Amino acid sequence: xxxxxxxxxAGLGTVGAGxxxxxxxxxxxxxxxxxxxxxxxxxxARSRGKDRGVALDGYAWEDDAVALARRDDxxxxxxxxxGDEGPAKDAVEAALAxxxxxxxxxxxxxxxxxxxLAETAEAAGRVIRFEAAVAGGIPVVKALTEGLxxxxxxxxxxxxxxxxxYILTRMEEAGLTYDEAFAEAxxxxxxxxxxxxxxxxxxxxxxxxxxxxxAFGTKVDFEGVELEGIGAVTIEDIRQAADMGxxxxxxxxxxxxxxxxxxxxxxxxxxxTSPLGQLQxxxxxxxxxxxAVGQIVLxxxxxxxxxxxxxxxxxVLDLARGLRLPVFGQPAAGLVAARAARAAIPAPYYxxxxxxxxxxxxxxxxxxxxxxxxxxxxxxxxxxGGGTAPVLIVTHRTTRGALEEAFAALxxxxxVQGEPVAIRIEEV
Amino acid sequence: xxxxxxxxxAGLGTVGAGxxxxxxxxxxxxxxxxxxxxxxxxxxARSRGKDRGVALDGYAWEDDAVALARRDDxxxxxxxxxGDEGPAKDAVEAALAxxxxxxxxxxxxxxxxxxxLAETAEAAGRVIRFEAAVAGGIPVVKALTEGLxxxxxxxxxxxxxxxxxYILTRMEEAGLTYDEAFAEAxxxxxxxxxxxxxxxxxxxxxxxxxxxxxAFGTKVDFEGVELEGIGAVTIEDIRQAADMGxxxxxxxxxxxxxxxxxxxxxxxxxxxTSPLGQLQxxxxxxxxxxxAVGQIVLxxxxxxxxxxxxxxxxxVLDLARGLRLPVFGQPAAGLVAARAARAAIPAPYYxxxxxxxxxxxxxxxxxxxxxxxxxxxxxxxxxxGGGTAPVLIVTHRTTRGALEEAFAALxxxxxVQGEPVAIRIEEV
Numbered sequence: 001x002x003x004x005x006x007x008x009x010a011g012l013g014t015v016g017a018g019x020x021x022x023x024x025x026x027x028x029x030x031x032x033x034x035x036x037x038x039x040x041x042x043x044x045a046r047s048r049g050k051d052r053g054v055a056l057d058g059y060a061w062e063d064d065a066v067a068l069a070r071r072d073d074x075x076x077x078x079x080x081x082x083g084d085e086g087p088a089k090d091a092v093e094a095a096l097a098x099x100x101x102x103x104x105x106x107x108x109x110x111x112x113x114x115x116x117l118a119e120t121a122e123a124a125g126r127v128i129r130f131e132a133a134v135a136g137g138i139p140v141v142k143a144l145t146e147g148l149x150x151x152x153x154x155x156x157x158x159x160x161x162x163x164x165x166y167i168l169t170r171m172e173e174a175g176l177t178y179d180e181a182f183a184e185a186x187x188x189x190x191x192x193x194x195x196x197x198x199x200x201x202x203x204x205x206x207x208x209x210x211x212x213x214x215a216f217g218t219k220v221d222f223e224g225v226e227l228e229g230i231g232a233v234t235i236e237d238i239r240q241a242a243d244m245g246x247x248x249x250x251x252x253x254x255x256x257x258x259x260x261x262x263x264x265x266x267x268x269x270x271x272x273t274s275p276l277g278q279l280q281x282x283x284x285x286x287x288x289x290x291x292a293v294g295q296i297v298l299x300x301x302x303x304x305x306x307x308x309x310x311x312x313x314x315x316v317l318d319l320a321r322g323l324r325l326p327v328f329g330q331p332a333a334g335l336v337a338a339r340a341a342r343a344a345i346p347a348p349y350y351x352x353x354x355x356x357x358x359x360x361x362x363x364x365x366x367x368x369x370x371x372x373x374x375x376x377x378x379x380x381x382x383x384x385g386g387g388t389a390p391v392l393i394v395t396h397r398t399t400r401g402a403l404e405e406a407f408a409a410l411x412x413x414x415x416v417q418g419e420p421v422a423i424r425i426e427e428v
Numbered sequence: 429x430x431x432x433x434x435x436x437x438a439g440l441g442t443v444g445a446g447x448x449x450x451x452x453x454x455x456x457x458x459x460x461x462x463x464x465x466x467x468x469x470x471x472x473a474r475s476r477g478k479d480r481g482v483a484l485d486g487y488a489w490e491d492d493a494v495a496l497a498r499r500d501d502x503x504x505x506x507x508x509x510x511g512d513e514g515p516a517k518d519a520v521e522a523a524l525a526x527x528x529x530x531x532x533x534x535x536x537x538x539x540x541x542x543x544x545l546a547e548t549a550e551a552a553g554r555v556i557r558f559e560a561a562v563a564g565g566i567p568v569v570k571a572l573t574e575g576l577x578x579x580x581x582x583x584x585x586x587x588x589x590x591x592x593x594y595i596l597t598r599m600e601e602a603g604l605t606y607d608e609a610f611a612e613a614x615x616x617x618x619x620x621x622x623x624x625x626x627x628x629x630x631x632x633x634x635x636x637x638x639x640x641x642x643a644f645g646t647k648v649d650f651e652g653v654e655l656e657g658i659g660a661v662t663i664e665d666i667r668q669a670a671d672m673g674x675x676x677x678x679x680x681x682x683x684x685x686x687x688x689x690x691x692x693x694x695x696x697x698x699x700x701t702s703p704l705g706q707l708q709x710x711x712x713x714x715x716x717x718x719x720a721v722g723q724i725v726l727x728x729x730x731x732x733x734x735x736x737x738x739x740x741x742x743x744v745l746d747l748a749r750g751l752r753l754p755v756f757g758q759p760a761a762g763l764v765a766a767r768a769a770r771a772a773i774p775a776p777y778y779x780x781x782x783x784x785x786x787x788x789x790x791x792x793x794x795x796x797x798x799x800x801x802x803x804x805x806x807x808x809x810x811x812x813g814g815g816t817a818p819v820l821i822v823t824h825r826t827t828r829g830a831l832e833e834a835f836a837a838l839x840x841x842x843x844v845q846g847e848p849v850a851i852r853i854e855e856v
Binding site for chain 1: 566759
């Protein structure tokens, strides 16, 4: 056996405690798999005295994560502090400068500074690993970087924020409004301190940006993710989508097109019978499509101490076993900028309009859609009180440009009340 | 960049041609990911002249796979011949003896000779990789060996023979008998030359034995897999299981218990709403359960040129990138023999009996079950002609021993016609 791999763990929240628990419970199993011992030299967190349900005896303590990262007796910094600036970034940079490898669960840090950090790491011959940053316990970074490395990737999709999926599932199952489901998720402690990270799609957008870089050999480009949260999804849309055979998910989609890389994180309709449509509650799912392999679906817990610690440990074991890859699977210096001017891949859309109850109203709407080049695949009109009737339309594939043209012309028909709703239907 | 990795490919069936196609279509992408060129030095197959839809120009030809494996200008033997004896085994042994690494898709070879081959490889400092041997394009060997390396694995389950799943799906969807669905699968070319490899569960059993070794650190033990094929599954059971909310799958399950390793490959009932239950057609699914990560589900194409070639290329890229692991994730010399005397983990069971239409018949059956310690969770009795009525029973958890005791006592009731059917319900 070679010498032990010595960890310094910065951040002792639930994930940090989970990592320590695995290391303390399974030292022989881990050593057998790694071919060497894995030890913890030192730990660091904000508050030393706090009870974390896990023993810290035998580990040196550092108040300062940067000091931890620089210790001579640490081979790998395990960064579990979080946040895209401050001590997390400082500690990662200090570790790389001091010639240490880094394992991190920090999606925000890498989504925003990933390109610069990867270039720094690779220039120094160091490695940054981040399996835990994307979809919790699902080994999707590994599946994409290594398992599907023989494939030209066509599309990456994912439901990667369990809180959003929980809220949408509760709205459908229990008939809650968005606000009620949000309050329930909050009460269960599912929401980030800043809930817009969850429901605004930012957290999931960070994850998508990281997967895109690996999948397409492009620079991490979180700014290029078209973000739309779930705050505008209504119980009516959930019910009526279900009526048409769909479920609404906060779905991330990344595709490399002739015009560049499109990345979207937005509510989408998916067929209720598809694996994505069947994903209920807080679970995550990632769908990877390659030219040779076809479609691979990965499903598992996207958050929580155990699953996230499992992913951290996968990275630690890879380092212990001597696996050293560029951060995004190929040298960072060779990654290209490829943002598409605007997401434009055609798709079918679900439209919901409130129609005034006048003869010929539907014909006028259909006429407007037709003039914009939008053809109708399916349509339902419901009876309703109050002088308006909801109309649901599923279009054939069309573009957002065509939809905008049609929506601009709809007020002129004088039969549509309020704002029409349009939600993309992702063909899975 | 370091020097190219030079492949020798033995076997040019659909998978071999698929591998060549990837290498020919994506040389730059593969080199960027591998950090070096990947080249093919020589190929070998039975018939040189056959049109395989892929150019062989520029590759040396060997009639003999062993000669290919020994070539000085080959770094890695890619063995795609198949079969657990003969040229496949000879070529792999020759490659290891000549100091080459091996990538293989050969589940039979490794399920039967894996322990010896792994010991040989590791003694020589060589590596055997076999992602393509299990569940086609799904990167499950990697997920288990590396992605979940921080977990003590509790259970591995899988639907890993697409042909069996196709037959069972067609029986349910189209109301075909087993023989009709078998004939349809045969007509579509889905069956192995020896169909008992598929429908007898042997092929899937090979795969389960390989996953068990990785999951539990045990010697590959195909002989220890309790095999039961799908030939005895009837359309009645499929329909009536559906009526109780279940689907029947040829399911592999491996668990390490206090009594040793249990491996079963047999028709099981799973809830129709579970990921395994929703898997229809020829797709594969593997479910991995770890103490930290919880449940991870992987789904994808289990066969076919593209998916299998994708898995072969993942192994080739790992070798090109310098990843070198023991064959089963930890040194073969340290793997333990752990076969349980007999699978004995309790489970609920689905029972189907034909009851004569006499007063008190059901009470007598319930009495026999109760005396064997089997308690009934749900029961349905159907009207039927011919003097007997089918009765379906879902038991609470019980053992096979208790079932055997009850079945031995059933004839004494003189109200049960024919052989009762018992199918395990796997709790997923």
